[in-house]
Amino acid sequence: MVDKINNLKFKTKNVSVFYGSKQAINKISLDIEEKQITALIGPSGCGKSTFLRCLNRMNDVISNCSVNGKILLDGNNIYSDEIDPVLLRAKVGMVFQKPNPFPKSIFENIAYGPRIHGIGNNRAELTDLVHHSLEQAGLIDEVKDRLDDIATGLSGGQQQRICIARAIAVNPDVILMDEPCSALDPIATAKIEELMSSLSKSYTIIIVTHSMQQAGRVSQKTAFFHMGDLIEYGETPKIFTQPDQQKTQDYITGRFG
Amino acid sequence: MSDHISSQFNNDIMFINSNLTKMGGICEDNLKKAIKAMTKNDSKLAEQIISKDEELDQIENQIDDVVIKTIALRQPVADDLRLLFAAIKIAAAFERIGDLIKNIGKRTLSISEEEPLKLKAPISDLGKQVNLQLTKAVNSHTTKDSKLALEVWNSDIEIDKIYNSLTIDLVAALRKKKQVEVGSHLLFIAKNLERIGDHTTEIAEMVYYIITGQQMDKSARPKKSF
Ligand SMILES: Nc1ncnc2c1ncn2[C@@H]1O[C@H](COP(=O)(O)OP(=O)(O)OP(=O)(O)O)[C@@H](O)[C@H]1O
Ligand SMILES: [Mg+2]
Numbered sequence: 136m137v138d139k140i141n142n143l144k145f146k147t148k149n150v151s152v153f154y155g156s157k158q159a160i161n162k163i164s165l166d167i168e169e170k171q172i173t174a175l176i177g178p179s180g181c182g183k184s185t186f187l188r189c190l191n192r193m194n195d196v197i198s199n200c201s202v203n204g205k206i207l208l209d210g211n212n213i214y215s216d217e218i219d220p221v222l223l224r225a226k227v228g229m230v231f232q233k234p235n236p237f238p239k240s241i242f243e244n245i246a247y248g249p250r251i252h253g254i255g256n257n258r259a260e261l262t263d264l265v266h267h268s269l270e271q272a273g274l275i276d277e278v279k280d281r282l283d284d285i286a287t288g289l290s291g292g293q294q295q296r297i298c299i300a301r302a303i304a305v306n307p308d309v310i311l312m313d314e315p316c317s318a319l320d321p322i323a324t325a326k327i328e329e330l331m332s333s334l335s336k337s338y339t340i341i342i343v344t345h346s347m348q349q350a351g352r353v354s355q356k357t358a359f360f361h362m363g364d365l366i367e368y369g370e371t372p373k374i375f376t377q378p379d380q381q382k383t384q385d386y387i388t389g390r391f392g
Numbered sequence: 393m394s395d396h397i398s399s400q401f402n403n404d405i406m407f408i409n410s411n412l413t414k415m416g417g418i419c420e421d422n423l424k425k426a427i428k429a430m431t432k433n434d435s436k437l438a439e440q441i442i443s444k445d446e447e448l449d450q451i452e453n454q455i456d457d458v459v460i461k462t463i464a465l466r467q468p469v470a471d472d473l474r475l476l477f478a479a480i481k482i483a484a485a486f487e488r489i490g491d492l493i494k495n496i497g498k499r500t501l502s503i504s505e506e507e508p509l510k511l512k513a514p515i516s517d518l519g520k521q522v523n524l525q526l527t528k529a530v531n532s533h534t535t536k537d538s539k540l541a542l543e544v545w546n547s548d549i550e551i552d553k554i555y556n557s558l559t560i561d562l563v564a565a566l567r568k569k570k571q572v573e574v575g576s577h578l579l580f581i582a583k584n585l586e587r588i589g590d591h592t593t594e595i596a597e598m599v600y601y602i603i604t605g606q607q608m609d610k611s612a613r614p615k616k617s618f
Contacts, residue, residue: 347467347469348467351467351469375469375470375473376469376470376473376474376605377470377605378470383470384470384471387469387470388396388468388469388470388471388472389396389397389398389401390395390396390397391395391397
């Protein structure tokens with residue numbers, strides 16, 4: 136198999152994160168390819184979410200958290216002074232483990248982001264954008280007649296796709312997903328996974344998952360973290376058939392490490 | 393292989409491994425008896441061999457069932473996945489070896505009593521050589537020895553050589569004595585032994601794959617027999 140050469144979206148170099156004096160991740164250097172799905176796997180507490188939060192500076196809002204090292208998005212250092220974290224978080228959107236729509240209408244959930252970023256100047260443009268985002272999130276047929284209904288009344292899977300539509304609405308490049316399916320049934324999970332695959336034609340997706348099968352089904356690249364270290368990073372089929380590192384093998388096959 | 397957190401998973405893998413070893417043992421034992429039955433024209437022994445084949449079929453089915461169940465329920469990966477994939481192929485190879493041995497038994501029963509002992513000696517030698525390879529292949533699986541597997545794989549070429557020269561001699565001898573019937577049985581028996589050698593090589597390839605994750609380079613060992 137010849138490795139496909141893709142453009143790099145993110146380049147991280149020696150990224151370490153501390154909560155107070157406690158180090159959570161240790162010198163992570165990882166290149167993330169554009170318009171691909173990259174999975175981050177590893178045992179609880181190994182630093183997956185911490186690493187993910189570095190990529191859109193969500194760690195900034197945690198008071199005792201400090202980030203060292205370099206993170207380049209399209210070649211630009213996202214921790215430099217010129218970068219506005221709010222704009223960065225629109226460009227690098229995030230979807231969380233528990234669907235967290237606002238307790239407002241479906242329409243308002245999607246329209247909120249574009250409004251504060253000044254995308255869509257009038258009602259007609261906003262309506263278009265909401266429809267388009269819901270369409271991309273594979274949700275339009277299910278909700279188009281009830282856009283004024285409150286979003287928190289939807290099923291968990293639908294709420295999660297609302298959150299994805301909300302991220303899409305502000306025109307991001309990257310979507311970060313932290314265990315997006317862990318609260319969903321297999322059908323809702325399959326729909327999100329299918330959605331991820333189609334979204335990866337337009338967006339770079341990075342997903343944290345505890346399901347090895349999910350990582351195998353959706354991602355092209357997989358990174359295995361262990362106790363704050365990046366142990367192995369490579370093509371997903373290779374990681375799941377012939378991992379190079381014993382620690383990776385022990386983890387993915389469910390052995391005592 | 394058997395240090396998973398799930399003890400049921402460990403048990404299933406142990407079941408597969410021990411039954412593969414068992415199939416290997418039956419094949420070795422049966423092949424030894426088949427060679428003896430042929431050489432001594434022992435029809436009772438030949439019949440025993442034929443009946444033993446059924447057991448191999450049953451064990452193969454059991455292994456297949458456990459593998460399918462494990463894949464469906466556990467979605468195994470890495471060395472576990474390689475082991476399960478290889479187990480199906482190894483079991484199938486043993487089953488085929490069993491069929492070929494059974495066929496040797498049947499042909500032994502058809503060979504008339506005034507059989508030419510002299511013609512059988514080289515076939516018996518070939519059989520012993522093949523059985524030695526089979527033993528090594530079984531051992532390479534049991535002890536997870538990739539070097540031994542590689543050794544088996546590399547020596548199949550010797551079996552092909554012995555087989556090729558044996559058939560030439562056999563045909564020449566038969567032509568002289570006009571023993572068409574016994575001669576064709578003996579040629580088929582020799583061919584069966586050579587095929588058993590090939591299946592033994594497949595087993596070695598799979599053992600190597602389980603251990604290393606690499607396929608052996610099949611183009612490196614061109615097949616050179618009739
Ligand atoms: N806000 C915080 N304050 C202090 N320590 C934290 C904080 N967030 C995470 N940590 C610590 O940092 C380490 C990495 O945590 P992180 O949440 O990144 O792990 P994870 O791989 O995402 O785990 P999980 O799979 O359980 O979500 C852990 O030891 C955790 O306790
Ligand atoms: Mg986490």
